[in-house]
Amino acid sequence: MDLLLLLENSLLALFVAIIAAITVSKLRGKHFRLPPGPLPVPIFGNWLQVGDDLNHRNLTQLAKKFGNILLLRMGQRHLVVVSSPELAKEVLHTQGVEFGSRTRNVVFDIFTGKGQDMVFTVYGEHWRKMRRIMTVPFFTNKVVQQYRYGWEEEAGRVVEDVKKMAEAASTGIVLRKRLQLMMYNNMFRIMFDTRFESEDDPVFVKLKALNGERSRLAQSFEYNYGDFIPILRPFLRGYLKICKEVKERRMQLFKDYFVQERKKVGSSKSMSNQGLKCAIDHILDAQQKGEINEDNVLYIVENINVAAIETTLWSIEWGIAELVNHPEIQKKLRDELDKVLGLGVQVTEPDTHRLPYLQAVIKETLRLRMAIPLLVPHMNLNDANLGGYDIPAESKILVNAWWLANNPESWKHPQEFRPERFLEEESKVEANGNDFRYLPFGVGRRSCPGIILALPILGITIGRLVQNFELLPPPGQSKIDTTEKGGQFSLHILKHSTIVAKPRAF
Ligand code: HEM
Numbered sequence: 001m002d003l004l005l006l007l008e009n010s011l012l013a014l015f016v017a018i019i020a021a022i023t024v025s026k027l028r029g030k031h032f033r034l035p036p037g038p039l040p041v042p043i044f045g046n047w048l049q050v051g052d053d054l055n056h057r058n059l060t061q062l063a064k065k066f067g068n069i070l071l072l073r074m075g076q077r078h079l080v081v082v083s084s085p086e087l088a089k090e091v092l093h094t095q096g097v098e099f100g101s102r103t104r105n106v107v108f109d110i111f112t113g114k115g116q117d118m119v120f121t122v123y124g125e126h127w128r129k130m131r132r133i134m135t136v137p138f139f140t141n142k143v144v145q146q147y148r149y150g151w152e153e154e155a156g157r158v159v160e161d162v163k164k165m166a167e168a169a170s171t172g173i174v175l176r177k178r179l180q181l182m183m184y185n186n187m188f189r190i191m192f193d194t195r196f197e198s199e200d201d202p203v204f205v206k207l208k209a210l211n212g213e214r215s216r217l218a219q220s221f222e223y224n225y226g227d228f229i230p231i232l233r234p235f236l237r238g239y240l241k242i243c244k245e246v247k248e249r250r251m252q253l254f255k256d257y258f259v260q261e262r263k264k265v266g267s268s269k270s271m272s273n274q275g276l277k278c279a280i281d282h283i284l285d286a287q288q289k290g291e292i293n294e295d296n297v298l299y300i301v302e303n304i305n306v307a308a309i310e311t312t313l314w315s316i317e318w319g320i321a322e323l324v325n326h327p328e329i330q331k332k333l334r335d336e337l338d339k340v341l342g343l344g345v346q347v348t349e350p351d352t353h354r355l356p357y358l359q360a361v362i363k364e365t366l367r368l369r370m371a372i373p374l375l376v377p378h379m380n381l382n383d384a385n386l387g388g389y390d391i392p393a394e395s396k397i398l399v400n401a402w403w404l405a406n407n408p409e410s411w412k413h414p415q416e417f418r419p420e421r422f423l424e425e426e427s428k429v430e431a432n433g434n435d436f437r438y439l440p441f442g443v444g445r446r447s448c449p450g451i452i453l454a455l456p457i458l459g460i461t462i463g464r465l466v467q468n469f470e471l472l473p474p475p476g477q478s479k480i481d482t483t484e485k486g487g488q489f490s491l492h493i494l495k496h497s498t499i500v501a502k503p504r505a506f
Contacts, residue, residue, distance in 0.1 A: 033388070035070055059374070069389060077227070090386060097123065106226060110247050112302075120376075138450070139453070147189060151461075169501065174496050178199070181198070184207070184208070190453075206253060211306065215490075219487025219488050251302070318371075319365040322365055324472060324497075341467075352455075362459060376489060379394060410437050432451060
């Protein structure tokens, strides 16, 4: 009996070894010198060994084992993980064109109409055109100077509303909920010259729910199996159906409530904001000129809803959480604001440039709690070479930017939240990618163009909150929970904490 079992196991092992050898030799047959990584098994590749949760921390553990460039075979997909500043420079800068495309998966294909947007399109003519069309309405200093009054007003309204909530100063409130409304207003003022009056606005409620659902569905690891192994795709039918429904409802909402509305305003020539064009007017001009179609217009709105609002909101939420858990840092920041601006003088965008400690707090938040820790996945359209290894065409390239900024070999006590590092030993490091150890917005061709808006919004919001309130954990708690929730390439706080906001008396 034992002998029979042994024979059976041996035959099985032999079978697996043969199939593995065939798979590897198929690639090696092309004379590929592939990066190191765990030994793949047929069909599944490394999927059963490494699991679904390919977050920045798990990928860091793999890098410690296999090195700064490693290859994972997830079913039929190749995934290359890059974990050193030198290799990041190679991917994002030196070979920026070769690695400047994006991979999508079965779910991102649905939400972006197979790359009709800007964020997830391959590197080429369409991307260049979309980036050009989006630059004037969104990504210039003129936009910042036009809209910063709006952002200051929105942050001011948050302060006033929180002061009116009695429980804010006693048991505490989920501050994030009010900040979410603020972030939507900050971006919807730019996009459509419109804002939502309250958290109960029915369109806002609908929009927030659909955007939340879109993010959950896209960032989840739940659908990996059907993406990695095409023969399993029929089992994903239900999931993909929900994705399609959410996508349709969202696009319809963007169209009916915002784009069409703005078209009516445009045709009646009664534009508010002193007749200045808002972003969608520029985008619709491009459509009228035949440069893009109506779907592209809606995908631009879709991209901003995700890329701009959520990332900035997560970063604000992380910043506040760290300040609540580090009262000494919060006090030092408040002292700077009081000293530089004067007691009760509300911080504005130009002020943020003369508040070095505020800048350092923001940088440190983006370092330790990077909202997009693996950047948005890059891809090489053709076979390429990286770090002396061959990279098969259409590999998904993940740059572990979080690890670059949290590796103890290149940062002093990186696990500590210590803004002072950006005034002391790292004083030359900026968020714009001037140092390949610190890339919260990426760098190079596919880097985040929204950095120009995100940094002032972060400065105004965090500055105003700390100026006007003492931010504390709820009664009976010494700290708030900062457990992380990682997604396909996102990182946010798991629990939206209750925070006590005690108004300061001026
Ligand atoms: C704290 C806030 C933000 C963070 C941390 C962040 C981070 C990032 C990162 C890491 C990337 C990918 C870079 C790469 O793949 O190499 C990215 C791409 C992008 N971001 Fe942001 N972002 C933020 C805010 C914004 C805002 C406010 C906007 C728009 C108003 C925006 C628009 C975009 C777009 C359009 C892309 C895609 C660029 C391309 O593929 O060419 N982001 N962002």
